[in-house]
Amino acid sequence: MSEPVLIDATADTVGYTFGGRKPIATLTPGVPVRVRTWDCFAGKVRTVDDLPSQVCQFPYLNPVTGPFYVDGARPGDTLAVHLISLTPASPIGFSCTFPHFGALTGTHTTAMLHPALPERVWQYTIDHGASIVRYTARGSAYTVDLPLAPMLGTVGVAPAAAEVRASIVCGAHGGNLDTPLLQAGTTLYLPVSEPGALLALGDGHARQGDGELCGVAVEVPMDVTLAVEIISDVTTAWPRLETDTRIMSIGVARPLEDAYRAAHADLVHLVTDLTGLDELDAYQLLSQAGRAHVGNVVDTDYTIAAAIDKHLLDGAQPYRGAHRRLRALTLERP
């Protein structure tokens, strides 16, 4: 296999919406491609003195590279997006508090009369060899190393109903899901609502805690290698994930219990489809064997992923085995 083509992130190839923009390139199912993404600050935070509320301008936050026209994708299909590799494209990453954004502060909707928490930027150093991300406190001398765990915060397609959504929004179309589960080796399933699906991605994180507590992960530009596949005439209600060992449904909603409910109801239906269990039996199995992963509790809607091990599902192959085929692209690489 030859090295995949690289699509760089430039002013011409990034944007700030899902839908509403013309494709920048075409993807061929089964053929890996490399995509560079900018960090959520569009690269404007370069030191701990660059306060995002000053150097960034709404709505030019959370740029996504794309959209990509996926050859053959039609409304009513499902798009499988497999992340072959994720490599932070910088030796440093940034995080911050941002005024009235995050889980432990009043926000636009959880409106309070408090003034904003102080805005502060943290710089992380990334050591690829040691696979660590170094946290350095700002208010005192304190450093600690955390595991490097690259993920993409934002992967999505054009939404249904002719909608256009800001790239900072999450929904059934994917978007800013902000779940640490979206790592290399994972396949994301999204519903196709427009011809070509119009895939876009960005918001790389060197790592992120569950819930993205303060609203900002360790933000980095990212080198992404991915491949896609189309599952024709199969619809997908909520974003789903698959790894070698697990399948997952992502609920996107507020309040957070609705994200939990949507994810689990969707997974009940998937388990039922895959195993022939009736709904109550699938509900029961998930009650004892299901895992719930909090994605974000900070964005426009919250995300929870419901997960179950595939070995409990009798050799299940959702989406006609798409994950296995896409995963083989990695394994066969030199």
Added chain:
Amino acid sequence: MSEPVLIDATADTVGYTFGGRKPIATLTPGVPVRVRTWDCFAGKVRTVDDLPSQVCQFPYLNPVTGPFYVDGARPGDTLAVHLISLTPASPIGFSCTFPHFGALTGTHTTAMLHPALPERVWQYTIDHGASIVRYTARGSAYTVDLPLAPMLGTVGVAPAAAEVRASIVCGAHGGNLDTPLLQAGTTLYLPVSEPGALLALGDGHARQGDGELCGVAVEVPMDVTLAVEIISDVTTAWPRLETDTRIMSIGVARPLEDAYRAAHADLVHLVTDLTGLDELDAYQLLSQAGRAHVGNVVDTDYTIAAAIDKHLLDGAQPYRGAHRRLRALTLERP
């Protein structure tokens, strides 16, 4: 004053989004216009045997007439939309239960394993002379007359951040607010995010209970007479309403307490601006004198309006007196 021009609702003048569509006409500030709107079923429910889930097709629900280009409106301005009169354009209206939609049923996000509640349609007869709407039960012989109280469920402009939202969605741009407060004599203030604002409206209700419990009001086509005004260089964070006696802020969010919070925090700020009270004093005044009106607890986001009597605010004239000027258009009509 001559009779305002009529813009009819036709396949060419209605649409299903806010943003993303070309204007169908231009409005001149201060000049009344008549607009016909379709009901939320686009007129496809004609008898109690027309089940909406069968005769309507997603996303072709909740048509809005427009968009209208408001001459002179620029991003950063506020658009004042004054409803001069609302007259149901049909002697009958319809309501229904709709599968997995409403406050007392599992929905897409408040996901449950229950099968949908039965779908049922109710036909209401409207007596303009008596100003009543007659409810007729379906499962037994029972009729009762309710006051006619025409309102518009959906009035909005193009959203910020280049977004396009389905007409069934509500947000800072207005849209499907579904509040019974949006009656004749009321001025709605919305933030302008695109040149010309791109106003659109629809979803007339002959009346509606608080919260729009089952998700569907007494749906009717509507004859709307309205006039607009631009408040230049004044931004508006959340939709606001003004009548001769009250000012109101509408919070749009989930969970419902966040709608309550957003509405009241916005009204605290407005009261502070209008009276010179500091924030705590305004907070206190609203705590004792504020009213909270539940709009809908069924749509993509919920709405609550926070209200206060203007006579408590020392002769306040928000938005440079726009309401009074627009209101005068009605009073001077023959």
Added chain:
Amino acid sequence: MSEPVLIDATADTVGYTFGGRKPIATLTPGVPVRVRTWDCFAGKVRTVDDLPSQVCQFPYLNPVTGPFYVDGARPGDTLAVHLISLTPASPIGFSCTFPHFGALTGTHTTAMLHPALPERVWQYTIDHGASIVRYTARGSAYTVDLPLAPMLGTVGVAPAAAEVRASIVCGAHGGNLDTPLLQAGTTLYLPVSEPGALLALGDGHARQGDGELCGVAVEVPMDVTLAVEIISDVTTAWPRLETDTRIMSIGVARPLEDAYRAAHADLVHLVTDLTGLDELDAYQLLSQAGRAHVGNVVDTDYTIAAAIDKHLLDGAQPYRGAHRRLRALTLERP
């Protein structure tokens, strides 16, 4: 009719829980009684310089007078509590902000990293003759008169399942419902869970805005005249209210939409019982004719009352006409 006996509020007759305490007196159904209640500060706030967090000590907040043993009340019955009159027992009332309490501040559960909002006390003067409550700002010279509208914030009985709840808590047993609907002329229905019901009451408000925004109303000691009746062998799931014109169900829950749901589902059932309408027809009628009243969005659980006019219900007499009989006690007074 002779003047009712007065039960004063003293250290011996007030307490801070529902359940868990011995009765202080016995009530005879149908015989009016006068009860004095302390304000929520137990009288310790006497000037605007008495900060509640300093002069009051948790959990000695929100004292209730009682409990009263209601002669003949048995578990499984419903207790009807009719408020004949409510008269503030002081020419002044107090409100305040309280650290980490209220709808527009981080709280114990809606936990934020913000420091508390400033604590401030407001003193209101009450003019019984003019029926007004005068608001006086603290940060600037600003006064305004609000209508006097006395209500009780807290009326409840011993909870089910042998629980004991703090008087600041609301639930199916009533308690700190904090709804402006609990005024003179209103009957409150509560489920009897312990022999004698063990009724207690307090937390008088000279008036309150919808939602009790900052968490504290215009707090006053109150002279309450009330009478009770027992509806034997009739259970009540949620607190209900009845006036001469309306019936209401109160949902007590978080998030606020659950309070809305619980209230309306309960009222659907009540309408069904009273009219013979099937559930869907009752759901539809409430969707168009129901009113939702926000009680509090600040206490341990939130409250919403769902209401409908009795004249729409074909002469309905819930609870065997208890309200009408209790109401007659007022009308026959000299």
Added chain:
Amino acid sequence: MSEPVLIDATADTVGYTFGGRKPIATLTPGVPVRVRTWDCFAGKVRTVDDLPSQVCQFPYLNPVTGPFYVDGARPGDTLAVHLISLTPASPIGFSCTFPHFGALTGTHTTAMLHPALPERVWQYTIDHGASIVRYTARGSAYTVDLPLAPMLGTVGVAPAAAEVRASIVCGAHGGNLDTPLLQAGTTLYLPVSEPGALLALGDGHARQGDGELCGVAVEVPMDVTLAVEIISDVTTAWPRLETDTRIMSIGVARPLEDAYRAAHADLVHLVTDLTGLDELDAYQLLSQAGRAHVGNVVDTDYTIAAAIDKHLLDGAQPYRGAHRRLRALTLERP
């Protein structure tokens, strides 16, 4: 070390509340004790034909053994409860759907008009040697083995403010937390509100999925070996957990995001105390390194645990090293 005394579960030693009951025995800090607990059905479900809604009677659900008077515990202290071992005391366990209980069904508060989902019981066989729990479907032939992972659903003390809470309730006092984290090797910290703390425990689960989706885990009687310690004059706002590697705070609230917020705000404070980091730095560290574990999304309040690895906290020893001392009791056992 001699074998600990066994306190059996009998009609005399179990109860259905936290608070409001006399102690059945006294615990000496540092001295292990064995406690038998009944399953949540009080042993009344013995076959898949025993429907809980028929064989059990509210409020006699979720029995807890105790309360135990902890020698020396005073209000204002913290009680450390260390679980030395948990062994299911039966070769079978039961789960079920229960009418209007669970995350994917309408409930008392998330009230819907749907009839209850069908009630169904599942019997699990437990193989201690293989350390598995066998799931057997009811509607089709399907079995699968899940890892045995014993935990206690309910551990708590007498609540603050003289409250008495049903054993099915969770709160700051612990109670029905239903988190899979409460396993052997874990120390639970709870606030002491009454002399002797009045510890009680029950609701053993052979295993449970995240969120306890249907509301019922694999319910078993349990043999519990535990030891307690008192941390004098140290208060605890929310239940906390400690293992050899992690510390955790449990938020108990609705909506679920409030449980997330309360847990994380509490852990921010703990991290600040343990490391000297300022609040913003601790907030940032948790944003990247924190884990969120969903406990239950079905009980009266929901639970989420926020967790962080102690090795990131510079050798932190919360609660004066109580966990290490209690843990040593296990390690020194023969």
